[in-house]
Amino acid sequence: MSTESCYHCGEPNDHRQLFSAIVLGESRQFCCPGCLAVAEAIVDNGLEDYYQFRTEPAAKGATTPESSLDKLALYDEPALQEEFVYDEGKHKQIEFTLEGITCAACGWLIEKQLSKVSGIKKIAVNVAQRRAVVTWEPDTLSLSQIMASLQRIGYPALPFQPDQHEATYKAEDKQFLKKLGLAGLMTMQVMMLAAALYFDLLDAMDAQTVSYFHWIALVLTTPVVFYSGSTFYLGALKALAARSVNMDVPVTIAVFATYFSGTWATISNGGDVFFESICMFIFLLLLSRFLEHRSRHRAAQISANMLQYIPVTANKLNADGTLVQSLAKALKINDTVVVKAGETVPVDGIIVDGSSEFDESMLTGEFNPSRKTVGDTIFGGTNNLSNSVTIHVTQTLKHALVNQIIRLQSVAMASKPKVAQLADRFSSLFVSLVLFIAALTFVYWYWQDDPRAFWITISVLVATCPCALGLATPTALTCAMATLNKKGILLKRADALEQLASITTIVMDKTGTLTEGRFAITESWFADNEQKDTIMHVMASLESRSEHPIAAAFSADDLAPVTNVTITAGKGIEGDIHGQCYKAGSARFTACDKLEIPIIANVYLVSNDKCLAAFRVTDQIKSDAEDVLSAFSNFKKVLLSGDIQQNVDDIAAQLHIDEAIGGNSPEDKLNVVHARQAANEHILMMGDGINDAPVLAAADVSVAVGNATDIARSAADVIFLNEKLTLMRHLLSMASRVKRVIRQNMAWAIGYNLMVLPFAVSGILTPWMAVIGMSLSSIIVVTNSTKLLK
Template sequence: MADSAETLVEDARTCYHCGEPVPEHAPWSLEIGECRYRLCCPGCEAVAHAIVDGGLASYYRFRTALPERPRQRHDIHAEQWSLFDDPGLQSRFVQGDDSSAHTTLAVDGITCAACAWLIEHRLNALEGVIGSAVDLTHHRLRLEWEPHRIALSRLLAELAAIGYPSRPFEPDEAQQRLQRESHRQMRRLIVAALGMMQALMFSLPFYLAGDAGLDADFDRLFHWLALALTTPVVLYAAQPFFQQAWRDLRARSLGMDVPVSLAIGSAYLASAWAVVSGQGEVYFDSVSMFTFFLLFGRHLEARARRRGGAAGNALAELLPVSATRLDDDGESRLLPASELRAGDRVLVKPGHVVPADGVIESGASSLDESTMTGETQPVARCVGDAVTGGSQNIESPLTLRITHAGRDTRVAGILDLTDRAFASRPRIALKSARLAHHFVLQVLLIAAVVALAWWFIAPDRAFWVTLSVLVVTCPCALALATPTALTAAHGRLHRRGALLTRADALEALDGIDRVIFDKTGTLTTGEMRLIDTRTLEDDDPRYLCAIAAALESHSEHPIARAFHPYRQPDVVADDVTRQAGAGLEGRIAGTRWRLGRPDFAASPAPAPPDDGHWLLLAENDRPRAWFALEDRLRDDADTTLATLRLAGIEVELLSGDAEPRVRALAEQLGIDDWQAAMSPEDKLARLRHHQARGERVAMVGDGVNDVPILAGADVAFAMNGTTDLARTRADVILLTPRLQRVADAIGIARATQRVIRQNLGWALFYNLLALPLAACGLVPPWLAAIGMSLSSLVVVGNALRLARPGSFRHLITPVSS
């Protein structure tokens, strides 16, 4: 057992990580809090730091056995990661079972889309890996694998081997790491900017002197000064390009940093040789300018990704680090929020953030849920209402009973669904990535041909013309065209209250021809109220309401909430089964009861009292009571349908309710295509009918009975507050009760595809125009650097329009426009 973390063990003779003897004067150590612990080798040091940096320092307090020590000190790839195969440690950050497991890792060293391609390409080629996808916005990796075929340690070792060491994702640590990387990027940009300005200052006299030239002493002085100023630009500011190029070559792939590094490195070395030897051309200004513009373009790209993913970062940091738990005697105690469990009582003071999902036991207040739902107005909550972890209490203190904590909270579920969205790449993103990587090979081949041709035409110009070709055709704009637009669109959708759970959803939404709506809980609010009870025999209405409430307690349908106030603790239903679209059946005190549609509850089915929304309660096929329910139409239902029709999208209503109620709602909303009394099988058949005609169909639903059609639709929308089963089948989850978000999602998807096509068209047009000009020697290296940078900035700026509020104001436009 390891020493307590509260004891300083600077003079310990055994390794704090593995327990092996520590060599005398060993320099390796580990800091936890204010304590420093000695380690025996660099392998233990690497693993220990990975554990602590990943937010898992508590492992050392709770472990019951020491891990094996790496057999060789220089082996820091395979064996140092074996600790992460420990089941106890994996339980903190891995979900799944022996057949399939998934986790989210924080990855170091990511600089651009080429890094994402290399990581995914390398991991997906391993046997036992189901899928991997990099989230460029947050430098996270979503990894899914088969534990019985490949160990997690092997995957971590593979990442480290190609230059991307990874650790379990923890929001606080990841945010600090991203901030450090942002500061390093800014320092490199400043060094490149200063070097570029000074190099240009010393190069300007040569351009102004013309054919006469400068005095030999000034000529040599200015060249040496330019060399001194450009050297830190190349060795420090341009370091990420060389590192990424080396990773690409080690992985036997050609990323866009390969030609970039060739251009920077060869131009610098050739210019430096010209200064030392006194012969040849000097292009230090072009080297520093190329480096600066590349860094500036990537800086803008990173800012766009961070701004587009701000909602995801906010969610990851939404839950507070501490909470005030109330003991049984009412005493309060401050403790880490991670230690909360279901059933705990917590106090949330005004201005504080709710630490976990729960139900209000006492108090009433307004809560700000804008980060999760996109709704800017606070919502009122009182005793009995459910509240979501991450909401901010505004007015009065609340006492909550925790229902879900930690990984079970809604925030954690949303983050998991967000990661799932990045577990695959849209087809258009895959195509553009392949195009960019094939383009790199073609650029290198063309550069070689140009160099050979100019060697015979004008040997003194061959090198600099080839350099211009490498610079001007750098496929940065091509690589940025799709991921920047997708990131901006994801952020815009999240701020509007729509969460994508599948990467292809945006592309699929762009081509939707028809939207099918469910009725209860979709076009209506789903907040059912029991407004009338009519007994058919001389029975106590309260008892029959309790019978119905006992049956509905086993359901997640919106109807169940209408009976919740009538539950009695001594009336309990057993063996409850649900027939989707029909009703519930169960046993109470040994008697079989049914609640639902008349033809399901009793045979023969009696006629309802009138045209309202009636449920029949029957005992052993004998009708006992009618229950009248009332639902309210969503405020924005009519405007949502009008917006969809304006866009040329057909609208249809499929409901399991009786014909009179469905007809009345369809007439109220002006829906011509509607079907009533539809079972889930009937709905799915109707969906298949439309798809067989070549239509692409979206389905909007909220309940268990909608699961089959949600799974079969081209795009599935799940309403706010939907069942867990429906959520797993959805491609888009609405985080707000506003139905208008369906139209917003389709509009943003159309705008995104339009921007992607514009970006790809511009990138290809620029390269096809610039390449022959550079190959003919008409574009000097400094102009090539400016042209390449401007091309990338055009792509990034165009994509950023998707993230700006107010842009694409009329997101949905008729298909003919």
């Protein structure tokens, strides 16, 4: 077979897009992804001899139509990707809306198959919201190839867009209702016929009438089997095509075995028919899937549809002073926008004119208006309550805070905790075990010459379908994260909830975390009192270039220019003023740690290795800190701060903190946490500053409080969208509740299957009983999870 033609089917190769694989020790060329997939399956299953001994080319593998491939190639255009692809340096990331997902096994199947594709670094599927987050290497793989791979395994994907995603949900909802309606209607008719046969309502019914009833039941059952039940068969085919099994496999076997045996009995006019059981089975299973579909959507709506708060248009202010209507997504950085009273802020920006009150409840969960004036940052999606303001755009709509929240939430929902991964693996193994037990059951009862052998086997397949097991974890996590969102708590990874349940030690930063971050100078010392005003002016000028909250304690109306500024996180700042170098910061940073002065200072100013001044700067404890920390008596509480030990001890005494360590650099904090982790302590770290970022990243679970810097938010696992520490109580309470609900769900799902299996194998459980039990099991799990929405 030449390289000009496909090694599998013999058709000409497309040199615009080459597909290759190693077959019989050599690189072979294929014409399309379909032939490539078939060839790889043959090789993976050890059947390469097929190519060695075949006498003619194989049939062309199923592939994506050429027009579809061309359409997908449009998504490789950089201009089109700008709206939904996030650049992460070496890698790119996108969120997809997926079609065809029916259960947790679908998510496992997608992850398993795409992880094999070269160039994909990470694939995480959120079954509850029917989305997937894919991280890939753009130099190795194109976006269109990723979408083609998803389409090839039976799950068409499009870049996530809220309106489109909602439309997809409504289309699926409509399909569910059509299939459910048909199944329900036909089930009622077939059940009436079955009742007549069971109770002989027509009194001594003759064989011809019985046969007539069977034919009518067959006609009514056929559309239920092939239309209403198609959801399960497609799921089973996708799994089998990927050389795997899922929950739909035993369901499909049970449905078709019962249907075709009943069809043969009707045609041959001999044997039993259970058309009513088939209809009831499909109807109840569809009903449980529909209720699950609705409840997942209700939970996901809270966090997934935040973009409904963003207006489509904005009032853009041109350079000539005229106002024009512009699309919000077309706004660029440095554009000027007027937000009138009563309007919603279109994008993130800084107020350059005017002041007003803003409702930020959609971000923070707090309904008290926030007063904003010139120089303050306002966020897209918040409401302007009183006066017109002019803002300077600082972020495009794609990178606005509300979009970042949605993206982080999607990534978190897609990341699976260990218990969810365990459930996925267990479900797959359990299905294989069920198929094996069903086969043994049939062999045993057939060997016993029991005429019920076939129907007992069907009962085993139906009763033990592990749908509830697959729903146990994802439904609980979806509901929990939706509730936390309403409180103003954002999770960046779902397994943080699992890890929170095992925390033993809470480590806290002081400044800005436990305190207000509004500093004041309580004591000061100057080397030369006559130079006091000059020193304060220098100190204010230097600190004006720092983002640390302490800098706010030093202010002046007329600041001197500062050059060659260098900021050392957690230590201090250095810069030149009027040609002279000054350093301000901690005792260690300024080399004043051995200096004896009459006050307990925590901020020093030096120049030319000479200490010019020293200050004690203190902060006010947050009003809710004491109540919140007093509720955490089960945890060891540790305060880590870069402040002097005296200030740290004062705070620790007021808040009844077990241990307080002051004078820490970022490295010191990191070493403390590592040492405690080595001693088998599970650490929760709370922080807000740049200097907290390393330890936030190292902790088992980390929380960035509402006023945290961007770097701290980036390093943390949990973000508080407002400054109230009471959110910590909600977070830990929810972690405990989630753990309890997941355990209840898992216990019920596994317990039900273990309990019902002996009854099914022994023949006590009939097919229709198995149908009701399996459906109720799934509904109980979903209902139990929705308690977390309250």
